Amino acid sequence: MTTESLRTATPSAAELDAADRLGAYRDRFVGSDDPSVLAYLDGNSLGRPPRSLPEKYAAFIRDQWGGRLIRGWDESWLELPLLLGDRIGRETLGAAPGQTVVADSTTVSLYKLVRTALELNAGRTEIVIDSGNFPTDRFVVEGIAHETGASIRWVHADPxxxxxxxxxxxxxxxxxAVVLLSHIAYRSGYVADIAGITALAHSHGALVVWDLCHSVGSVPIELDAWDVDFATGCTYKYLNGGPGSPAFLYVKTSLIGEARQPIWGWMGDHAPFDMADGYRPAESIRRFISGTPPVLGMLAMSEMLDLIAEVGIAAVREKSLQLTDYAIALYDERLAPLGVELSTPRDHAVRGSHVTFDHPAFRDMMGVLWNRGIIPDFRAPSGIRIGLSPLSTSFAEVEITIDAVQGLLTGVATEA
Structure with missing residues (x-):
């Protein structure tokens, strides 16, 4: 098949955008009409802010922080980590109320959950994690092993x-004692079989912690149905919570009563305002809160949860697969002949919402692309990763990026 016949077989970005029933949602995000950014394909690292946010923050500062002052804690802020956790659980995690809370960072949440699992499985001394997991996950496990004397068993999977x-x-x-894995591999976009792997670990008496950073808000998740023990994930990717927005963590209902997380804090006590001499954990998921809730950091993600609820996570997933299918079709047509390697699965069942291409020239190419207003991501040693956030990304942005990469590889200046 010739390049020309492939080009004819692949729909144009204009055709796909015209037929996209979620295309109008791009206008709901700040910067979608910014002419200096031709293509933003890094929403899996930092999502665009919803356009409703400036007024939401202004109203909060004016009416709640400025108007209610310290009274805001009693009136709503203290409960916000639980209320927002339940919303994340309902809209994106397949989790019944009372199991999800918003607090801390993903790193701190991973630490809390792995340490909790170790204590629950007292007498067992091994933590299992894969060598290709995100550095944070691996480093947290290494630190816990150093701290507790636990051993690490490494899984070496196909990168x-x-x-x-x-x-x-x-x-x-x-x-x-505990297995820590990522639902979606941060580099390849491979989707792990949570239900099957969790069942396997349980058959050996182990507990499982799942990192959902690259899946929450982009693919359907059913934590309750999959019998997951623990999970955590960040909120600044597909939940568009903004840089540094707090993470969430999930604990299965049956484990909450016996789970004792390692960072005891005032806000996780059963009666914080009693100012008691000794710590007694709250009976609910609140026991996993340690410090003061980051109220400002929780505001943005509530707007994105509104959009996900309006659209439905199934429609989000459908658009995600259409975008990644298009990226792979353009790869086959324009990048594969230039020696670029596809490092993401083609199978829908095991592909998340980002696609990675590898070529030795890509590390030096990133600065040129960013200067042109084309913003993908780079993952060592040689990968360009394009994150396709379904509600804010157009098919045109995918084509612009692939064409620019093709032009740079062939030495042809690509007109954006």
Whole structure:
């Protein structure tokens, strides 16, 4: 098949954008009409702010912080981590109320959950994690092992995909206390089989912590149905909470009563305003809160949750797959002949909402692309990762990016 026939077979970005029933949602985000940014394909690292946010923040500062002052804590702010946690659970996690709370960063949440799992599985001494996991996950586990004397069992999976049950089985045993894995591999976009892997770990008596950073808000998740023990994820990617917005963590209902997280704080006490001499954890998921809730950092994600509720996570997933399908079709047509490697699965069932291409020239190419207003991501050693945030990304942005990469690889100046 010739390049020309492939080009004819692939729909144009204009055709796809015209047929996109979610295309109008792009106008709901700040910067979608900024002429200096031709293509923003890094929404899986930092989502665009919803256009409703400036007024929401202004109203909060004027009416709540400025108007209610300290009274705001009693009136709503103290409950916000639980209320927002339930919303995240309902709209994106498949989690019943009372199991999800918003607090801290993903790093701190991972620490809390892995330490909690170790204590719940007292007598077992091994933590299982894959060598291709995000550095934060690996570093947290290494720190916990150093702190507690636990051992680490490493899973070495295919870097072009991610961890499967077959990869995990050989390292599980009677000493396995907890398994920490990512739902979607941060580099390849591979979607792990949460239900199957969790069931396998449980059959060996282990607990499982799932990192949902690259899946929450982009793919359907069913934590309750999948019998997940613990999970956490950030909110500044597909939940558009803004830089540094707090993470969420999930604990299965049946574990909350016996779970004792390691960072005891005033806000997680059963009666914080009693100012008691000794710590007694709250009976609810509140026991996983340690410090003062970051109220300002919670405001933005509530706007994105409104949009997800309006659209439905199934429609978000459908658009995500259409975008990634288009990126791969353009890769086949324009980048594969230039020696670029596709490092993301083609199969819908195991592909998330980002696509990674590898080529030795890509590291030096990133600065040129950013200067042109074309903003993908880079993942070492040689990957350009394009994050396709379904409600704020157009098909035109995908084509602009692929064409620019093609032009730079061939030495042809691409008109944006």
């Amino acid at each position: 072009a995909s991610g961890v499967t049950a077959a990869d995990l089985e050989p390292v599980l045993g009677p000493d396995t």
